Structures are given as structure tokens and as C-alpha cells.
Amino acid sequence: MSASDIKIITVIGSGLIGRSWAMLFASGGYRVKIYDNQPGQSAKAITEIKKQLVELEEAHMLRGELTAMQQLALLSGYDDLSQALEGAFFVQECVFEQLEVKQSVFHDIERIVGKDVILSSSTSCLVPSKVFSKVQNRSRCLVSHPVNPPYHVKLVELVPHPDTAATVMDTTHALMTKVGQAPVLLKKEIDGFALNRVQAAIIAESWRLVQDGFISVKDIDLVMSEGLGMRYALIGPMETMHLNAPKEEMGIKMSQRSQEF
């Protein structure tokens, strides 16, 4: 495969999440162009990434089949947005979690790229219909929400805009799978997506148990880190219920009974 055959992804923003995406895409063999609107920041990001790739390789934790130096060679930094976007088929935005900033960034990007280029946001809390409200062609827009730290946690939530084409979701799902992530598909947008809604439920019940005097903060953390977390790192809640042995009716509520173990 010659250099010109390698597909290009542009990462917008060179902070922690931007650098992580760049490393993930490079680990999958993509050429990655990193843009930052602060002059010199994208070059600094690549220096930081180089250090990390070498450390990961030494620790035998480097992802993908290429060496650290081969992956590094796929990265380039840009202070100019037009140059950064040239040739890209996929754009992953990783700027601050400020709605107006993201709206403005995607407005600027759309004026530069072709209409088939996929526009993806890393937002953890803004629904696509807000993030992409200033984009004309929203059929190629979605949120691809990673989990921190993205290089080590595989989950990516893919959240469509109401106008997003199914092929765009499919292409992004395949891309995330190819770079070794574990994409899940939200069928329609909802505040908090799935992960933060489940996390909100966990935290709400945890707070209630602490505030009502049933357990200490330290101990409710242990309930997760020494108990449920270990389980859920292996199997999800639905599989847990499916595997759980049926219990005798004890006069307690179904919502409790169905999930004991």
C-alpha cells in the first residue's frame, strides 16, 4: 500500500481527547492530521504522543500492528484548518465542551470539506441536534463519545442527529471497530446518552444511601470497586440477570428480586 492509499482522518483539537483519538486512529493504520487553533499546539501534541507511544511500546501496551515509530509517522500537525482538513474522509472534533464553540467549529469545517465527509463530535453531554444546529448537511453528522481514558477504555457511544444517514452510522461503527474500539449505537439522541444516564442512576442511589445514613462514602465506593465493578468489567446488567438463578418468591419487589445474587 502506497502512502497515497492511506485514508486520512482529521482530529480537531489537540488536548487529551484529541491526542487519544489521534493515537487510536494511527494504531489502526490511518493517516491522522491534528489541528489546533493555538499556533504550535498541534506540534507539541505530536511530541507528547511520541513519548507516549514509546512508553506504551516498552510496556507492551501499544495498540495495533504497527510499531510506535510507524504509528508516529502517520501523524502530522496543522495550525491551518483548511490544510488540516484536506483529503480527510472523517473529522473527529475534540474542542472544549462549550456548545457555541462546537457549533462554530462545525460551521467552519463544513465550509471547507466536501458534503460526504463525516463530521463527528466527541461531546459527552451535548445532543447532536444542538451540536450540529449550524451545519447545513446534517446527514453526515454524529456524536462519537469516547470514555476517558479512550486509549484504554474501548467503549464509544455513537449518537445520531435526527437527520443522520444510516450509512454514516455504519461507516463510523466499522471505523471504530477497525481501530479496536467497542462502538455501541444509540438509535436516537437522548440527554446523557446511555453511559452517563446509567452513571447518573448509580450516583443518585449512592448519594441517597450516604445521605440517609445507611453507608459511608468510602464504603459505597468499595461496593462498586470490590463488588459490582469487577462483575460489570466482564458482563453487562442484562447478561447478569439472564445468568442469575431464579429465586423463591420472598415477598420483596420484583425490581429487587430479579437482580440479587
Add this chain to the structure above:
Amino acid sequence: MSASDIKIITVIGSGLIGRSWAMLFASGGYRVKIYDNQPGQSAKAITEIKKQLVELEEAHMLRGELTAMQQLALLSGYDDLSQALEGAFFVQECVFEQLEVKQSVFHDIERIVGKDVILSSSTSCLVPSKVFSKVQNRSRCLVSHPVNPPYHVKLVELVPHPDTAATVMDTTHALMTKVGQAPVLLKKEIDGFALNRVQAAIIAESWRLVQDGFISVKDIDLVMSEGLGMRYALIGPMETMHLNAPKEEMGIKMSQRSQEF
């Protein structure tokens, strides 16, 4: 230390949970007497435990500082309840999750043991005030709820009866810590204790997202196994919130905003 110096724990019931407790207590150097009301079952349980201890030792997963054979030598099986309870300072009940059965078992046990012997139930779903309602001296009663599989998951929820003495909770906490478990203290009883209440919250929100058409069963499981579970196997929800960077106000609810990442 001579054999007579080794403290004795009696495990009531030789099913999966009873065998697991027996292995845990033996790993901590306690002499464990296993009782089962089905003749021959406790002997069968020890045969099964022997097999497991050997496999764990070969896999370098044996707990404690004693060898598999040294731990096995600490175990003995009984078909007679009085013999099984003789000399014990701590009794761990692991019979079926049927309230009447547990009430009856503890009633029988109390007629045999001294008033200072700690009576502990493995129940996952019955509050102590129900389990111990037929016990006269309830100051030495508590629930010690393990998580399946107890040999590999360290969490144990300690739940007091309203009458339970603080020293009984302390002694049990120290015992669980000594055998390498991670005990947490419920300050008062509540349906579901802490773990199953948090799990109920997770499952309720997961079901809602599936039933309202936001995500598939397969993908909501991945949200946990590839996302939150990995995090919670390392740190709890309170520590997660504490470590999370503050976010800009985006017009979304505090309950969501405070837990994004």
C-alpha cells in the same frame, strides 16, 4: 500454634456459597466445620473443595499463606448440628433463600451455642430483622452478604439487626479483613442492602433505555462491560465524581453534568 489454639468457624449449608465461605475462612487459617442437614453432603462438599484447592494452587490463585493441603486439613464435615457447632465462635449460615428456613435454622442454632457466638447470615435479600426474628439474643446477629463468586470477588456487605452490638460488627469486620475480603458496613438495615440497590438502579435505567428504543440489549451490556465496569473495577462513583474535571454550565441538569467524563 497448636491445633487447639486455632479458632473455629461453623458454616451451615454446603452449597456453592457455603463451600466458598469454608475455603475463605480456611485460607485465613481458621478451622472450619461444615454442616449440611442432608446426610453425606458435607463430606461431598469437602471432596469438591479439595479438587478446587488443588486447581487454584496449580493456577497460582490459591488465597492465603497455607498450602492447599494445609487448608484442606482445616476442614471437616458434619451431619449433626450440635457436633458441627461445638467450639465455634462464629457461625456463617448459607442455606436456601427462604425466610422460614433461615428463621428455623437460627432458632435451632441458638438453642445449641453460647450467647456470645456470632450468628451471621449470607442472605442477599432478607433484612436481619426478618432473618433473626426467632432468635432471643439478637445482639450477636448480622448479615454478611458475599458477592458471587465469593472466592474471587472481595466485597462483603455487613448488615446489622437493630439490636446488633457494635462489637459484633467490629469483630466480623476484622474477621472478613483477615481472610482477605473487603467488608463494608451498612449502618442500618435496608431492603437490597447497598449493592443490590445500586444494581437495581442500573438495571432500571438500562431497561428504560432499551424499552424506549434508545439502545439494544447487546449494546447496553457493552456500555457496562467495555465502559463503566472497567472504571468501577478500579474506583467507585464518589471518587469518579471527585476526580472529574468541572465542566462549563451547558443548561443541562446537575445530575447529568456532575458525572460526565
